[in-house]
Amino acid sequence: MKKIILLLTIFLCTIAFAEGPKLPKNIIIMIGDGMGISQVSATVLTNANSAFRRFPITGFSITCSADKLITDSAAGGTALACGVRTKNGAIGVDETGKSIPSIFELAKQKKRSTGVVVTSEVTNATPAAFLGHTLDRHNSELLAEQFTSLETDIVVGGGRRYFIPETSGGKRKDNIDLLAKLQEKGYIIFNNFENLKKSDSKKYYALLENGELKSAEKRDYSLSDLTKKALNDLSKNENGFVLMIEGSQIDNGGHDNNQEQLVNEMNDFENALQTVLDFAETNKETLVLVTADHETGGAAITTGDIGGDNLKIDFASKSHTAAMVGVFAYGPQCEIFSGINENYLLGRKLFLLLETQE
Numbered sequence: 001m002k003k004i005i006l007l008l009t010i011f012l013c014t015i016a017f018a019e020g021p022k023l024p025k026n027i028i029i030m031i032g033d034g035m036g037i038s039q040v041s042a043t044v045l046t047n048a049n050s051a052f053r054r055f056p057i058t059g060f061s062i063t064c065s066a067d068k069l070i071t072d073s074a075a076g077g078t079a080l081a082c083g084v085r086t087k088n089g090a091i092g093v094d095e096t097g098k099s100i101p102s103i104f105e106l107a108k109q110k111k112r113s114t115g116v117v118v119t120s121e122v123t124n125a126t127p128a129a130f131l132g133h134t135l136d137r138h139n140s141e142l143l144a145e146q147f148t149s150l151e152t153d154i155v156v157g158g159g160r161r162y163f164i165p166e167t168s169g170g171k172r173k174d175n176i177d178l179l180a181k182l183q184e185k186g187y188i189i190f191n192n193f194e195n196l197k198k199s200d201s202k203k204y205y206a207l208l209e210n211g212e213l214k215s216a217e218k219r220d221y222s223l224s225d226l227t228k229k230a231l232n233d234l235s236k237n238e239n240g241f242v243l244m245i246e247g248s249q250i251d252n253g254g255h256d257n258n259q260e261q262l263v264n265e266m267n268d269f270e271n272a273l274q275t276v277l278d279f280a281e282t283n284k285e286t287l288v289l290v291t292a293d294h295e296t297g298g299a300a301i302t303t304g305d306i307g308g309d310n311l312k313i314d315f316a317s318k319s320h321t322a323a324m325v326g327v328f329a330y331g332p333q334c335e336i337f338s339g340i341n342e343n344y345l346l347g348r349k350l351f352l353l354l355e356t357q358e
């Protein structure tokens with residue numbers, strides 16, 4: 001009997017070895033812009049069922065850029081999107097200005113669908129790091145034009161003005177109508193969530209505001225609603241997908257030293273996180289990586305009750321800080337993200353997971 005069990009064990013181990021480690025078919029990267037440890041703590045301390053408590057693997061990320069201790073969102077986003085540390089202000093390029101491919105470009109080679117869902121303008125630094133290449137993060141007109149040459153399946157957020165000519169009320173001085181160009185390429189364009197929700201398209205730009213989206217408490221749809229829709233549409237590709245979701249305005253709360261704004265945006269992000277984890281738990285082939293590009297505001301919880309009532313957040317800065325940020329991982333190969341990570345190595349690890357697949 002013992003011999004049979006031994007043989008069976010060897011047989012099962014051989015199969016497991018031959019199959020190799022399980023790699024994720026889908027990758028979801030969630031970035032809280034400016035979401036430091038205190039920002040996460042405010043959510044976790046007040047919510048016994050916080051999504052952040054559901055992660056089996058946690059770690060830290062050192063958020064420096066190539067030229068500064070304190071990064072901006074351009075270099076921070078590029079580290080995550082491209083796996084390379086660059087200088088502040090740079091998007092999808094190295095320090096010399098040379099373009100570096102983002103995980104989205106690799107995903108397309110691997111026949112994955114790609115998407116971004118953000119609450120900022122889509123040309124803002126974090127989403128732009130996945131979709132564009134320039135030394136100047138503020139060149140939104142150029143970035144929007146670059147986006148339209150890609151095959152990104154789903155782009156959701158604000159910033160419609162950079163796709164529309166000045167003569168039609170937009171911001172484009174070259175008077176090119178990028179929305180018309182996108183339509184020629186087969187994209188459906190949405191201006192509001194109601195129409196997006198009703199659609200069954202798999203290829204669209206949903207530019208829901210001229211500027212950034214309304215803040216969480218003023219919107220009649222949540223980041224979670226946008227996320228659910230994107231997951232539904234991207235998962236139609238049987239080869240899988242790579243999706244980046246950003247809680248873009250957590251950063252605004254930090255810059256403004258505004259606790260209420262910060263907490264509202266964190267709650268919006270946290271609800272989207274619950275949606276993503278529910279999807280990943282059912283799907284079982286999805287890696288979820290959650291982190292921040294940097295901390296904003298030097299936030300500290302200085303008083304409050306056990307259980308999380310009456311928390312008070314104080315701020316030491318109106319800017320970004322060098323504090324390490326949290327890393328939370330779930331799904332196939334999540335273990336490789338534990339410990340203290342340099343920010344660009346988080347990006348490199350995502351590349352490695354995809355590079356080694358068909």
Ligand SMILES: [Zn+2]
Binds near residue numbers: 034073251255296320
């Ligand atoms: Zn910022």
